[in-house]
Amino acid sequence: MRIVQELLFVIAFGAAVYLFSGKAAQIRRNILLGRDISLRDNPGQRWRNMLLLAFGQKKMFRNPLVAVLHFFVYAGFLIINIEILEIILDGILGTHRLFAPVLGSLYGVLIGCFEILAVLVILGCAVFLIRRNLLKLRRFISKDLDGWPRSDANYILITEIVLMLLFLTMNTADQVLQAHGTEHYIATGSFWVTGMFTPLLSGLSDSTLIALERGCWWLHILGVLAFLNYLPYSKHLHIMLAFPNAYFSSLQPKGRMANMPAVQHEVQLMLQPELAANAPASDAVPKFGAKDVSDLTWKNLLDAYSCTECGRCSAACPANLTGKLLSPRKIMMDTRDRAEEVGRHIKANGGTFSDDGKALLRDYISEEELRACTSCNACVEECPVSINPLDIILQLRRHLVMEESSAPAEWNMMFSNIENNMAPWKFSPDDRDKWATEMN
Structure with missing residues (x-):
């Protein structure tokens, strides 16, 4: 009987790892659809960002109560995986509490700590369910989350509660069997909570x-394996991608927009025509901005897959607060959805992509959304895992203006003034300092 259980466990574990690896490879391919960008400078600062923002959740602590509850859930998820390791080894080897004889009295202390964390996870998840479904905070009832995204968040919280209850029930029954002297149930002493x-x-x-x-043992480990394969389809994928996303986040000052050397070169030739004779010939026609996910960078797509859908970005967005259509959270969700659609298309066509008649711009993100953005960086500042919706907005907007000459009349007037007067205002450079003369 034990051999049958071992075989069933190995099959279930192997299938879960195989399915997860396949989906992880698809996500990696989808992220790499984006243009290459080098983000490996200053590794010391990048490691510091990862430790503070992803591991330490620095930005979350702007709201201490929520941050502490989130930290309980987060720490419980990470640390209790040590217990999951023991369960996996027990399942493969046919043993029971493999680490107990090795760790001795320390084993009971570790399990006691895990149980306290499990209780805190249950408490944190329960509070978050109440905040989402009873208190209905504004950022959780936004239409951005209509449908699957809202259900997804609830499924995750409920699943974590069930997994922790199974873990605690398993330990309680195990201790009673230890007390009865039942064969194979190693005496470990009383655990702190279930005791x-x-x-x-x-x-x-x-x-x-x-x-x-x-x-409970089987339901717990099968639930964990099922949850593992649910992650890539869920917003909860951020528990894995938050770390690389924080590491590769921009080290440039917020508000600095990416320059385009090709545009800079053209402006330089316009201002200094004498340089044109010696300018190197180039047959490459630069592509301005982004229309689809393949025009964005891989970091933009990593941002999209790292999005927690928490809505802090949209809650801080002045355009969103004043009723405009723009929602930075929706920008990230739309980008991820389009990357997934392109990925499915590539998979269905044997690894190649042919034009499907759609694009991120307009089919997912409208011009009205893009033009509502004030470029204030509030969304970037608020994101707990260093996501940058503004960078995607600026690239899409750059495509509209520079590739399609699509801009509101007010913008075109400003562009004309900058071109002719080298300032947004309709005053010639010679007249611009007259106010100072008049004061004298």
Whole structure:
């Protein structure tokens, strides 16, 4: 019987790892659809950003209560994986509490810590469910989350609660069996949390307790494996991608826009025509801005896949607050959805992409959304994992203006003034300082 259980476990574990690896490879391919960009300078500062922003969740602590609850859930997810490692090894080797004889009395301390974390995870998830579904904070009831995204967040929180309850129930039954001296159940001593609840199960027979303990064990590990394969389809993927995303975040001062050397060169030739004779010939026609995901950088697409859909960006966006159509969260969700669509198209066509008649611009993100942006960087400042919606907005807007000459009349007037007067205002350079003369 034990061999059958080991075989079933190995099959389930192998299938879960295989499916997860396949989807992870697809996401990696989708991210690499973007243009290359070098973000490996100043590794010391990048490691510091990753430790502070991703691991330490620095920006979350602007709201201390929420940050502490989120940290409980986050720490529990990471640290309890040590217990998951033991469960996986037990499943493969046919053992029970493999680490107990090795760690001795320290084992009970570790499990006790895990149980406290499990209780804190349950508490944190319960509070977050209340905030989302009963208190209905503005950023959680936005139409951006209509449909699957809103359900996705609830499914994640409920799943984490169920997994932690299974873990605690398994430990409770295990301790009662230890006390009964049941074969294979190694005496580890009383655990800190579940040790208080063993009297509730002490009246059950050994066969019932074994069925309860084994049932929770199997449901817990199968739930973890199912959750692993749910991650790539969920906003919860940020628990993995937040780390590389924080590492590769821009080190440039906020507000500095990326220059285009090709445009700079053209302006230089316009201002200094004498340089044109010696300018190197180039047959390459520069492409201005971005129309689809392949025109963005891989960091833009990594941003999209790292999005937590928390809505802090949209809650801080002045355009969104004044009723404009723009929502930075939707920009990231739309970019990810388009990358996924392109990825499916490539997979269906044997690894190649042919024009499907769609694009990120207009089919997903409208001109009205892009033009509502004030470029204030509030969304970038607020994001807990260093996502930059503004960079995507600017690239799409650059395509509209420079490739399609599509801009509101007010913008065109400003562009004309800059071209002719070297300033946004309709005053010649010679007249611009007259106010100072008049003061004298």
